[in-house]
Amino acid sequence: MLKRFPVPPGPPRRLALASLLMTAGNGAFMTCSALYFTQVGGLTPTTLALGLTVAGAVGLLAGVPLGHLADRRGPREVAAALVALNGVAAAGYLLVRGFPAFVLIASVFVVSERGSRAALQALIAGLLEGDQLVRTRAVIRSVNNLGVAVGALLAGVALQIGTTWAFSAVLVLDTLSFFASALVLRGLPSVPPAPPKPAGAPKLAVLRDAPFAVFTALSGLLSLHTVLLEVIVPLWIINHTHAPVAMVTVLFVVNTISVVLFQVRVATRVHDMTTGVRASRLAGLILCAACVLFAASSTGDAVVAGIVLVAAGVVHVWGEMVVSAAGWTISYELAPADSQGQYQGFFFTGYAASVMVAPTVLVFLLIQWGTPGWLLLGGVFVLAGLAIGPAVNWATRNRVAPSTA
Template identity: 30%
Template sequence: MTTSADDSRTARLLATLRGPSEPRQRLFALSTIVNTIGMGIFISAGTIFLIRSAGLSPTTVGIGLTVGSLVGVGAGVLIGDLADRRGAREVVVVAMALEAIASLGLVLVDSLWSLIAVATLAAVGRTGSVSARGALIGILAEEGKGAQLRTYLRAVTNVGLAIGTLGAAAVLAFDTRQAYLAMIIVSTLTFLGGAAILSRLPHLPPTRVLNRDADARPDRRWIALRDRHYLGLTAAAAVASLQYSVLIQALPVWIVLRTESPRWMAAMVMFVASVLVAALQVPATRSIDGPRSAARLLVRSGPLFLVAWILMAYASGPSAWIATGLLLVGVVVHSLAEVWQAAGTFELSFALARPDAHGQYQGVMGLGHGIAEAVAPAVVITLCISAGKLGWVALGVIVTVAGVVCAMVERHWAASRATPAGTLAAEPSAG
């Protein structure tokens, strides 16, 4: 027999799954899903296009993408600050336009230098878009619910990625120049479509007006870069974010080279993970009601990653059916850990930031993630593929410790805001 409390919890969950009712937030969500469909296609087939159709070697592709990412990684802080001072909507639209240009520019890639140029432009657009979106979320979300909106948008993102992954499977099945060109055109159109939808939002006033007598001074303007708590959180969260590269870079190679599982599992794991994250992201994180509960989820996610990666590691050796079963169970556990880690990081990235400078703070967080993303292929391939099973365990321990450090930063931040009487100070700490 159900109680009124159960009915209330069910009603709240259903309302959350339906998404935001506020029109501007719904427009934001629509823009996100349109954009990420094309992103899902390219994540799954883009590297293969550069090798199979553009004629570049795998080494050249790896170098070009890494260099481009490193060159563009610092742009997020500058663009996020620009969004705070000039208006987030316009900055996001321009950043997405840069991504569209970079996407279309892929058809001209025929050498390392042209790849670096396109990859740099794409990295500037991507990091800028992420930072400016953080500012936009801070404006559109109700007070104290920025992480909740971002969590919902991440679920929407994974729906788009799952759809895009199916499109990539079709492209890879044809494996022709025409199919790859169609993929690039679709990806470009999704960036433009997402920007067009977002441009329907009304102008949103800047959250931070630059004061020439104070804020213009470097030591006053770049507040996020002087916030020790936020920099500590960014560093620990960047290390924890290595987990994202496991499913994209390490696991497909592990499946093909080290297991008896069918090769199509290399694409299937990405699809399964996208579907699971889309389904689990909102309901699995509804327990978050502040920074402390977010930190607890981050701590819990680490051991789950460790379990998931041990299952994946031990898929090497058994028969195809057993290996496939271990991989699928591992992906399920990994997906739950991922939604916990993502939601916990989202909450802390907003809670520890100054409300009038979300763009700049999200830019700093994006800078950390960008650096981690650039070095992640070398780290996860070395540990998971070259080092074998012990490497999977080592990576799990590293990510677990990083989650614990995030929680320690949150505790220190909370303590620094408390007055001697035990109440919270009026202004957030800047370090």
């Protein structure tokens, strides 16, 4: 399957395989997790949402220290250990029969997931460089979408059966996928740990890096787009358009196929700080255009609304791919070579915080307020994309040598 992607054998292909295994298993479980926890795990929809919010908040604190651990102990070893811990937590879900157990296990799951992402990004940066690094990151994102799609198809069987046994089988699959991914990661070359910091140097330098924090916050604003397709657009279609509900599935298919086919092509055009800043500006404009199209879908009949929604979906996924490529490139370029783990952990924390608050904010802004909310969000995207340039310039002027970071 991986041979269909333009990624060479060796570490790039192993990294892509590890990601495919993780996302296929996790995609299968996430597709039927709500039914599992409410029908088998003893939760109500309200307690499920509350537990996920608590786990997400706990996970926000994990990225930087676990990323720092990857820098100091070696990203391959830490990434493999945390991915395996993800598998242990997935198996722990089999024991959930109430709220306390769910919060505990979900917190372990989210913490290990956030930490493994930071460690994995540091591992990629340690193993690859140049065009190979850019292309591999893009391939991994394409593979992730493919893995989620494959997992969702497998989960469809469990959803049709609808029994405790069927849901538990999906959890076992998820567990095994994490363990298999950890084994693949252990087979990669080891990246030496970063040398110890000089006496008096801050251990978590990223927490004192104001320009990088501003860049992370602006990227978090652009990341608001990530919940549009999953949460906002289905509610928008049902409540504000004449389009059939089936359009939700159409837009998901358009999004998934587009990322699988075009993410590599988009990412290879963003290869340094200059192209990253340019891509950020472009992404803000593209996402603004998508907001305008989504708003316009409320004005026509079913056919017109459907056509406009497809156009909005295409523009949205284009912006999504450009945002991802720009964020990868700039975050890697700004991070000191010996602190990639903690910097990538901090960068992903900004994304995670954005995704955590976005559903509540955007439901009010877009579903309750309607078209003016879409236009306001589009303006936020434009301003955030434009502001990344000055933030990167500030960060570049204040960069320090890794040995004193």
